[in-house]
Amino acid sequence: MNAREGGTKARRSRGGGTKARRSRGGGTKARRSRGSGGMLGLAVATVRARPVSFAGSFAALCLGVAILTMSALILLAGDAGVPGRYAGAPVLVRSAQGSGPDGVFLERAPWSARQTRELTRALSAVPGVRRAVPDRSFYAQAVVDGEPVGRQRKGDRLGHGWSSAALAPYRLTAGRAPQQPGEVALGRGLGARPGERITLLTAAGPARFTVSGTVDGPGYYLTDERAAALSGGVRVIGLLTEEGADPGEVAAAARSAVRGAGQVLDGAARGELAPARDAKTRWIGSQVLTAMAVLSGFATVFVVASTFAFGVTGGRRELGLLRTIGATGRQLRRLLYGQALAVGAAGAGAGALLGAALAPALGAVLTDAGFLPPGVTVHRPPWVLAAAFAAGLAVALTAVWSASRRAARTGPLEALREAASDDRPMTRARALTGIAFTALGCAAAAATAFADPTDMTGLALVTAVGLITGVTLLVPAVVPPLVRAVTRPLARRSGALGMLVREGTLAAVRRTASTTAPVLATVGFVVLITGNTQTSVHSYADRDTASVRARAAVVARDGTPGLSDAAARSVPGTGPLATTVYAGAARTPWEAAGVEPARFAEVHPRLRTVSGSLARLDGPGTMAVTRSALASLRGRTAVEVTFEDGRTEKLRIVAVLADGTAPAPYTALLPRDTVRSHDPTALTDVVYRTGPAPSPAALRRLGAEEVGVAAYAGRADAEEDRLVEVFTLLLVGMSAGCTGLAVANTLLMATADRLRDLRLLRLSGATTRQVLGTVAAETTFVVALGSVLGALTALPSLLGIRAGLSGSLGVPVRLVVPLAPVTVAVAGCLVLALAASVLPARAALAKGTRLG
Known part of the structure; x- marks a missing residue:
C-alpha cells in the first residue's frame, strides 16, 4: 500500500511539473506578446528617429488619399437641383x-x-x-x-x-x-x-x-x-x-x-x-475623377513600395544587427509593417482631412473647366473620409509587402558587411514578375492596334501601368550593361570624376535602380498621357480635313448653336441638317442628318456604301444607316422610326454605309425634306461651300461666318479638345507630382545612406567641390537614364494607339508627342534630384552631421 501511495504521489508530483511547464508556456506567450508590442514600439521609434527616410512615403500617402477623398466626395456630390x-x-x-x-x-x-x-x-x-x-x-x-x-x-x-x-x-x-x-x-x-x-x-x-x-x-x-x-x-x-x-x-x-x-x-x-x-458633362467628370484616383493609387503604391524597398536595402546592417541579437524573420516583417502602419496612419489621416477641405475648391475648378455642370454641391459624409483613411492604410501595408519579405531574409552576417555593393540586385521572383508585367504591357499595346477607339484609352492605361511596372522591376538587370556602355567613354575623358561615377553606380546597382525608377515613371507617364491625347486629337482633325472636298466651310458664329435654313440657303453648297431619331420598338436614340444625297456624296468623297445606293435616298420613307447600326437592327431592311415631332413611320433602309466613312457622329442619313417636316427646330451644323463666296456681312446677320475646311475640322471638336487638354494637364500634374515626390525622397535617402562614403572621399584628399561634383554627376546620369527608359517605355503604347487610330479612321496618323511638357518633366526631375542630393550632401559635409 505504501509503495502504491508513493507511486501515486510521484505521479502527482510529475503532474505538478506539467503544470509548471504549462506555466512556463504561458510565460512564453507573454514574452511573445511583449515582443510583438516591442516591435511595434521599435517601428514607431524608428520612424521618429529617421523622419527623412519616411517623409516621401508620408507625403505620397497624404497626396494620394487627398486625391481619392476629393474624387469620392465630388462623385457623390449632389445634383444642381431642379432646373x-x-x-x-x-x-x-x-x-x-x-x-x-x-x-x-x-x-x-x-x-x-x-x-x-x-x-x-x-x-x-x-x-x-x-x-x-x-x-x-x-x-x-x-x-x-x-x-x-x-x-x-x-x-x-x-x-x-x-x-x-x-x-x-x-x-x-x-x-x-x-x-x-x-x-x-x-x-x-x-x-x-x-x-x-x-x-x-x-x-x-x-x-x-x-x-x-x-x-x-x-x-x-x-x-x-x-x-x-x-x-x-x-x-x-x-x-x-x-x-x-x-x-x-x-x-x-x-x-x-x-x-x-x-x-x-x-x-x-x-x-x-x-x-x-449636363448628364454628359457629369459623365465626363466621373471619367476624369476615376482616372485621377486610379493613377494616384498606382503612384502612391509605387512611391511607398520604392521607399520601403530602398530603406531595406540601405538598412541591411541595422536589420543584421537585429538578427544578431535574436530577432526572427517574422519579427523583422512586423517591424516593417509597423513602420508602414505608423506612416500610413499619419499620411492617410492627413490626406483624408486635406481632401475634405479641398474638395469644394476642386469641384469649382472642374465646374469652371467644363467637367461638372453648374450648381453641383459637395458634401462631406464621415463614412467617405473613413473609407479613404482605410484605403490609405491598405495601400501602405500592401506596398511594404515585398520589402518585408526581403527583410525577413536578412542574415546576421549582414551587420558585418562594410561594403555597399549589391551581390544580388535581381532576384528570380523579381525578374519573373517584371517579365510578366512587361509582357502584359506589350500585349495591351498590341491589342490597342486592333481595338475600337472607345477602348483605346483603357488599353493605353493598362499598357502604361504594365510596362512601367515591368521595366521598373527589371531595371537592376538593365542598369549594369547600360552604365558600362555609356560611362566607358566618359570615364576616359573625365578622369577621376568619370571613374567615380562609373564605379559608384555599378557598385550600388540596387541604389541606382531605386533612384532611376521614379524618374522612369514620371517621364513615362508624361510622354504617354500627352502623346496619347495629342495624337488622338490631331488624327481626328486630319480625318475630317481629308474626308471633305470643298472650298470653305460656313459655320455658326461663336454663341450661335447652328445655322438656320436662311443661312444654309445663302451658301452654294451642302451640309447636314442635324436631328435625333428613335429606332425600333425600344426607341433607341440615333444622331441623324438630313442631306441632299448627290451633293452630299460629292462633298464627302470617302463616303462608301457596303450595300444599296445613296442615290435611292430620294423621298419619304427611305433611310441610310451605318453598318454597326444595321447590326443592332439584326439585319432588318425596314424599321419603325420616331421623329422629333413624336410621329412614328416605317422607313426602308436603302443604303448601308461603311463604318468610319460617314461624317461623325451621324448614325443615319435621311432626305433633308423629311427631317425638316418632322423637326421644325433642327439646325444645320455646317455648310461646305462649293460655289462663290457669299457676303461676310450677310452671313454675320444670320449668325454665320466662313472658315477654312482645316480650321473647321479643328474647330468642330474644339470644346472636346479643350476638355482633353485640361484633362491631360490634370493627369500629368497629378502623376508627375506623386512620382516627383519619389524622385526627391529616394535621392534624399540615397544621399543620407552614402554620407560615410562621401566623407571618405574628403579624407582621401578630394575637395568639397569635387565631392559635390561627383554627387551631381551621378544624379544627372541617373535622371538621364530614367528619362530615356521612361520615353522608351511609353513608345509601344503610342505606336499601338497610332496603328489603331490609323486602322479605324482610314487615314495616316501622325505620332505627336509635345516636347514642352516632356522637357518640363525631365527638367523638374533633374532640379528635384539635384536639390535632394547635392544640398543635403553639402550641408552634411559642412557640419559633419549625419542625415536620416
Missing part, C-alpha cells in the same frame, strides 16, 4: 420612351401631338391639379444691331409657348402676354420695351416680332399656337397644383393617370430634367 424653368411646378411628367446606352446622352423620344393632348386631358382631371401645361421649346435668339446676342450652345432651346412661363414661374414685369402670332414676351435683361420691334433668329431664319411684354426670367415666349408650329414634340408636362394640395398625392394619382406613358417626378427627383448635356 429653374421647372421650379414652380411641384409635379412633372416626362416622356419615358426610350433612352440611350451608356455613354450616349440624347433626349428621350417625345410624345406626338395626339399623345400630348390625351395626356394633358388625363392629367388635368387628376384631383389637386389646377392646370396641366405641355412645355413646348424651340430655338430662338434675338438679333440686335445685325448680330445674334447671348451665348447659346448646341441644343439650347430658349423659345417657349407663353403657358410654359408659369412652370418657373416667370411673371410679367411690364406689358402683357403675347396674344397674336407676331408678338413675343422676353426677358427684361435684353433692354427691349413693350411696343418695340425685334428680330428673332429661329430654325427657319430671322423673323420680326413685336414685344408685348417683359418677364423676370430668361427666354422668348410666343403664343402657344406659334410655339407649337416652331417646336417638335413635347417631352415634359408640368402640373400646377391647387392651393393646399399634397404634391406626393398628386404625383401618385398622376402615375395612375399616365399608365406607363410617362414618368412622374416630384420633389428632388425633378432634378432629373436637367439638360442631357
